[in-house]
Amino acid sequence: MPGKSFRLNQEHIIGFICITISTIILSITPTFPKGKAAIGLTGPSFFPNLLALVYIVCGIYQLWYGVKKMAEFPPITFETFKRLFEKKETRTAYLVILMIVGFILLFDFLGFILTTYLFLFLFMRRLGVPVLHSLLYSLIFTGIIYFLFGWLFTISLPSGILSYVGL
Amino acid sequence: MEAILSVLRIEILIPWILAMVLGIFVGAMPGLTATMAVALIVPLTFHTPPIVGLAMILGVSFTSIFAGDIPATFLRVPGTPASGAAVLDGYEMNKQGKGPLAIALDLTCSTLGGLIGVLILITVSPVLASFALKFTHFEYFWLALLGLSMSAVITKGSTMKGLISMVGGLILSTIGLDISTGYPRFSFGSTYLMGGINFIPVMIGLFGISEVLRSISVTSHDQLGNSAVITNVKADFQSVGSFMGKNKRLILQSSIIGTLIGALPGAGADIAAWVSYGMAKKTSKKPETFGSGSEEGVIAPTTANNAALGGTWIPALVFGIPGDSITAIVLGAMMMYGLKPGPLVFQGDRLLVNQIFTVAVISQFFLLILGYLGIRAFTWFFKFPRNIVLAGITIFSLIGAYAMRSSVFDVGIVLVFGILGYLMERVTIPLPPFILGLILGPMIEENLRIGLVKTSGNFWPFFTRPISAIFAATLILIFLYEPIKLLIRKKLARRTNL
Numbered sequence: 261m262p263g264k265s266f267r268l269n270q271e272h273i274i275g276f277i278c279i280t281i282s283t284i285i286l287s288i289t290p291t292f293p294k295g296k297a298a299i300g301l302t303g304p305s306f307f308p309n310l311l312a313l314v315y316i317v318c319g320i321y322q323l324w325y326g327v328k329k330m331a332e333f334p335p336i337t338f339e340t341f342k343r344l345f346e347k348k349e350t351r352t353a354y355l356v357i358l359m360i361v362g363f364i365l366l367f368d369f370l371g372f373i374l375t376t377y378l379f380l381f382l383f384m385r386r387l388g389v390p391v392l393h394s395l396l397y398s399l400i401f402t403g404i405i406y407f408l409f410g411w412l413f414t415i416s417l418p419s420g421i422l423s424y425v426g427l
Numbered sequence: 428m429e430a431i432l433s434v435l436r437i438e439i440l441i442p443w444i445l446a447m448v449l450g451i452f453v454g455a456m457p458g459l460t461a462t463m464a465v466a467l468i469v470p471l472t473f474h475t476p477p478i479v480g481l482a483m484i485l486g487v488s489f490t491s492i493f494a495g496d497i498p499a500t501f502l503r504v505p506g507t508p509a510s511g512a513a514v515l516d517g518y519e520m521n522k523q524g525k526g527p528l529a530i531a532l533d534l535t536c537s538t539l540g541g542l543i544g545v546l547i548l549i550t551v552s553p554v555l556a557s558f559a560l561k562f563t564h565f566e567y568f569w570l571a572l573l574g575l576s577m578s579a580v581i582t583k584g585s586t587m588k589g590l591i592s593m594v595g596g597l598i599l600s601t602i603g604l605d606i607s608t609g610y611p612r613f614s615f616g617s618t619y620l621m622g623g624i625n626f627i628p629v630m631i632g633l634f635g636i637s638e639v640l641r642s643i644s645v646t647s648h649d650q651l652g653n654s655a656v657i658t659n660v661k662a663d664f665q666s667v668g669s670f671m672g673k674n675k676r677l678i679l680q681s682s683i684i685g686t687l688i689g690a691l692p693g694a695g696a697d698i699a700a701w702v703s704y705g706m707a708k709k710t711s712k713k714p715e716t717f718g719s720g721s722e723e724g725v726i727a728p729t730t731a732n733n734a735a736l737g738g739t740w741i742p743a744l745v746f747g748i749p750g751d752s753i754t755a756i757v758l759g760a761m762m763m764y765g766l767k768p769g770p771l772v773f774q775g776d777r778l779l780v781n782q783i784f785t786v787a788v789i790s791q792f793f794l795l796i797l798g799y800l801g802i803r804a805f806t807w808f809f810k811f812p813r814n815i816v817l818a819g820i821t822i823f824s825l826i827g828a829y830a831m832r833s834s835v836f837d838v839g840i841v842l843v844f845g846i847l848g849y850l851m852e853r854v855t856i857p858l859p860p861f862i863l864g865l866i867l868g869p870m871i872e873e874n875l876r877i878g879l880v881k882t883s884g885n886f887w888p889f890f891t892r893p894i895s896a897i898f899a900a901t902l903i904l905i906f907l908y909e910p911i912k913l914l915i916r917k918k919l920a921r922r923t924n925l
Contacts, residue, residue: 270854278591281598285613293610302880304605304612307872311598318591325587353644353849356821360636360842363825367835376826380818387643387814397815405826408471415474415830 267335271326278319285312352386359383371420372410376402430781434789439479442471443786446483447490447793451801454494456816460507461491461696462752462859466634467820469627469760470827477764478779482786484760488753489790492696492732493537493798497805500530509696509732512704516717516724523720527663528670532722533729534798535667536678538791540730543682544689544737545787548744552773552780555745559770564881565889567746568874569898571867573905574692574748579860580905588856596864597871599624606873619836626759626865628828628840633858634752635824636845639817641852646813662802674726677707685731689738695751695859696732696739703731733794737787744768744780749866752859759866 289305289312326333334340344350363379370378380398389397409415446468453464464487472480495506500517513533520529562570575597579589602613603623614620671678681703688699707727708717717724739750740757747768749755761768766776773780828841848858882888890899 274588274591274854274856281595285598288613292605292612293608302607302876302884304608304610306876308598308601308612311594311601314594315591315598318587318594321587322591347644349647350644353640356640356643357842357846360821360825360838360845364835364838364842367829367838372826376822380822383818383821384814387817389812389814389818393815397818401819401822405822409826409830416833417826417829 266327267330268337269326269330269333269335271322271329271333273336275319275322275326278315278322282312282315282319285309285315355386356383359386367420368418369420371422372417373402373406373422374420376405430778430785433778434478434482434782434785439482442475442479443482443486443790444793444797447486447790447797448801450487450490451494451797451804453487454491454506455497455801455805456506456813460634460638461488461495461509462756463634463638463820464488464491465753465756466630467823467827469756470631470830472760473763473831477761477766478782478786480760480764481757481783482790484753484757485783485786486790486793488736489541489733489794490797490801492736493534493729493794494801496533496537496729497530497802500526500533501805507697509700509735510728511697512700512728513725513732515704516719516721517729519718519720520722520725525720527661528666529722529725530802531662531664531667532670532725534662534795534802535664535671536681536726536730537733537798538795539671539678540682540685540732540734541736541794542788542791543679544686544734545784545791546737547683547686547734548737548740548787549784552741552745555741556770556773559745562746562770562894563892564874564878565892565895566898568871568878568889569895569902570746571748571871571874573898573902574742574746575860575863575867575871576902576905577692578751578863579857580909585855586906586909588854589860592851592856592858593860593864596861596866597868598864599629599861600865600868601872606869607876619834624840624865625831625837626756626862627763627831628837629844629865630756630759630862631824631828632841632844632846633848633862635820636841637848637852637858639821639824640845640849642813642817644849662799670722670726674723677710677723677726678730680710681707681727681730682734685734686738686741688731689735689750690741691738692742692748692750695753696735699735699738700728700732704728740783740787744772744783745770747870749863752862755859755863755866 285308289309292303292305294303294305345354359379359382363375366378367375377398380401381394384394384397385391406417410417449468450461450464453467454461465484468483468487469480472483475483491507492509495510496513496517497506499505499510499514500521503514503518505511505514517526517529517533520526575593576590579593580586600623602620604611604614604621611621684703684706685696685699688702689695704717704724704727707723708714711717711721711723713721713723735751736753739754742748742750743754743758747758749758758768766772766779824841824845825838828837829835831837851858851861878889879886889895
């Protein structure tokens, strides 16, 4: 690219990820047992290796494409990352991810009813639902899900700490 | 007759109709897709007999595709991607005060299109199934690869990104115990990973949670909390009969186009609607009216998108190859029920096949009734602010994934793939090829490896058997079509410049 300096863009990132995944696969598969048929084609490593090779080709293409179309894609810089945290809506999405992580960690300990209710309440509050509505809808959703899964399909949902009070 | 009586039982009818109601609700909510509706319903179906589950899935897919046309007509916002083409003339008719007629035409055509699609499915499937009995591992390898590649090529955006998504799904399918040696691959000592990555939490994450994250990150809190102001939402069936009579040929044409496109692996209701719209415009006597409130412009896409649903079941039932992301989910669900879709289903489980056909036909009649009620309830649906609906979808997705195996690990999978799906869509990598890759991965690998064992590692028979050769040639053509077209265009342009 005469006269143009290299600027990292999303296509390069996709290419790097493809190549990284392929490298990981190709570094793990030699530990797999060998196939019995000719040239080891039928062993457990054959198919993953084949896919890794295809992914390397895809990755190289993406890197080339990213360079070729450099002007079309906005460059990824420190500012790009900074912008990811500037918008309130994007921050809410991150917070929702954290809430789901919290849900996963607390689900067995607090139990289905408490975790679900708490999660729904916090989720709705963050999305701007008024307090009373949040309290009410959280209760309704928890009840519907308990009815469907716990009662109708008799799936065992964890009671958590509520089991100590006999619930 | 036995099939009809066996599905008209209260324990099947209630969940079936409730699922169809859910389909209307999800489909009518802009941003929530028919695939998402099916993904949400699947965890519930694991605790029911297979035919109940299949009736729920079939029902929800038909109603959600239609319901997407309701906001398309009254708000100019397609409820699902399959309703994109319905916006053009449906909304224009609404602006001219003919919204009730447009939606009545839409509902009637959706029902008719769906019915014709299902009838084609019933007629064609057994014939194709007996032909498919001749297939061996070589043909199945190519067929699965062909279906997968079509999904990568046909989905919107760059073919390379479709391929990246597809191979990503295939790579994920290799996690867990190896099918022939039992060796644990990429499990890193985890007993959860040893069993492989279950497609249901992956699918819920990719289509459910990623959509929630996307909606939250692009919509302001004020907008999420608002309800749309809409009036005049009703259906006017008075003059539908005369329009239908005048457009008999168009309805048939759109139904056939829809079914054929649906039957192509990878292409679904959205592509069917657009192609049918384009075809209708080409064959119309008044093409200039398209886009400004033409009845034909409403009839063509709405007939085709529901007809496509019947079409997508053809490769799914006959070959075990999904026609679109919805049937990909269906196939996965069928495997979880212990059923193996493919030509042998038509011999071994004839009653189930007939039950599926019966459910698909009866669903059209339910669609007419529930669709009509759905139109009337639409104003009420929209009183639900989206932030509350999103909360409901999120918790339903998380508990749905947990309920399958009572495993918090699966909820973690939902989150991981929710984030991955969100990021993939941000960089325009399509999601359907990924889920298709995950589902078809074991089939492709198994057939390839068994084929190679049979030939002692020789690849040649994969290309020399007649049907295999046709499939292989088609696959090569699919990938080379675009580059060749570009090359020819460039050459022609150069010639004209000279």
